[in-house]
Amino acid sequence: MSSAGTSGPDHTLALELVRVTEAAAIAAGRWAGRGARNSGKAAAIDAMHRLIMPVPMRGVVVIGEGEKKDTPVLFKGERVGDGDGPACDIGISADDGTLSMAAAAERGAMYDPSPVLHMEKLAVGPDYVDVVDISRPVAENLRAVATVKGVRVSDVIVAVLNRPRHHELVREIREAGARVHLMEGGDVAGAIAAACPESQVDMLWGTGGAAEGVIAAAALFCMGGSLQARLRPHGFEQGGKKPEAGHDADTVLCTGDLVRGENVLFCATGVTGSELLSGVQHHSGRTTTQSLVMCSSPHTMRFVKSEHRQVARAPRDGFG
Numbered sequence: 441m442s443s444a445g446t447s448g449p450d451h452t453l454a455l456e457l458v459r460v461t462e463a464a465a466i467a468a469g470r471w472a473g474r475g476a477r478n479s480g481k482a483a484a485i486d487a488m489h490r491l492i493m494p495v496p497m498r499g500v501v502v503i504g505e506g507e508k509k510d511t512p513v514l515f516k517g518e519r520v521g522d523g524d525g526p527a528c529d530i531g532i533s534a535d536d537g538t539l540s541m542a543a544a545a546e547r548g549a550m551y552d553p554s555p556v557l558h559m560e561k562l563a564v565g566p567d568y569v570d571v572v573d574i575s576r577p578v579a580e581n582l583r584a585v586a587t588v589k590g591v592r593v594s595d596v597i598v599a600v601l602n603r604p605r606h607h608e609l610v611r612e613i614r615e616a617g618a619r620v621h622l623m624e625g626g627d628v629a630g631a632i633a634a635a636c637p638e639s640q641v642d643m644l645w646g647t648g649g650a651a652e653g654v655i656a657a658a659a660l661f662c663m664g665g666s667l668q669a670r671l672r673p674h675g676f677e678q679g680g681k682k683p684e685a686g687h688d689a690d691t692v693l694c695t696g697d698l699v700r701g702e703n704v705l706f707c708a709t710g711v712t713g714s715e716l717l718s719g720v721q722h723h724s725g726r727t728t729t730q731s732l733v734m735c736s737s738p739h740t741m742r743f744v745k746s747e748h749r750q751v752a753r754a755p756r757d758g759f760g
Contacts, residue, residue, distance in 0.1 A: 447495070447529050448546040448703035451735045456495045457542045457619035458707045462729050462746060464488040465709035469720030471585030472712050477537075477628040481649035484534035489513040489520075492532075492542075497521035502550040503543070516554065533657045536626030542707045549701035550658075551693070552648035557620075558672040561653050563631035563644040566664040572643070574668040574692055579616035580610070585642055586618075589759035593617040597714065598631035599644040600754045606646050613645075622716070628708070629716040632732070635665030641715060647672055656700035659706040662734035663741065670691045706738040717743075725750050 467487035471480030485505055490498075492514075498519040498708045508515040521528075529550035531543040535616040543550075551742055553559065564575040564585070571584040572751040584595045594617045600606050602622040610620050621641055623630050627648040633639040650671060673689055710717030731744040 449544040456707040458493040461540040461707045461709040463491045465711045468535040468711045488534045492520045492672040493645040495521050496525035497528045499530040500678040502529045539708045543655045544705040546701035551698045556671045559650040559653040560647045560670045562668045563634045565635035582616045582618045597643045599645045628656045632707030633715040635663040652696050661704045662736045667695050668724045706734045708732045
């Protein structure tokens, strides 16, 4: 085995994984807007699995599309890659509504939140890592961010998933004087947008998928941002805080608890337009995608626009 087989994931692997997320996004994108989300998800999973298996790595899916009993491929514990190259933990989301994503870290470095399905998240960029605390009231965190940014609270923008469970959170943010940016898709795009200097979003707050929280943590790890999280076991909204499978709803998990190590990678390709990336676009004879590729070492962040040429098929029965 080559020396690469004993090292962690690197930027070369990131460029391999972006081909995987591109394929999944194109497959999912063909179903976008047709009212057949399950069909799009299935197509994305199949495309992602087909493209990830030849990737030169010894990957184990830690964050996947469910348990083995629930999905035939990309299930938790599945070994992916060609069996050579770096040993990695892999986190994937074939289609969260806006993005197809893959994250990689050194073996044993990625947190497994299962069987808890949801996670309360507070995501910020590098400038605000030391001034926010998910355990403190919403208004205090907003004032802290405004102070560091040098603006009024009314100039702070918080990304929140547009879900009924967030009605109270949205009310608190607005009563504190800040503005709310409601998102329709998944919350990973909002978490990353909070850490992008060019973005209008200053922070992301709210409850979303626990698996997506770990993938978002990988992205923020690469960006120097912060994700603070609290697991939300079944029944928490009704007042239950009973630990579930060793997880406690009161424990605050930080970025380094969710993903760690020297080498962390994150790739995402837009399925539909989001706060982060443009969606898949189809043209005559070609399809274009926009992707984000990030590495923690070397510390790089690339936006990649790809053009996928469509191979012309021979006409059937002699007719065009």
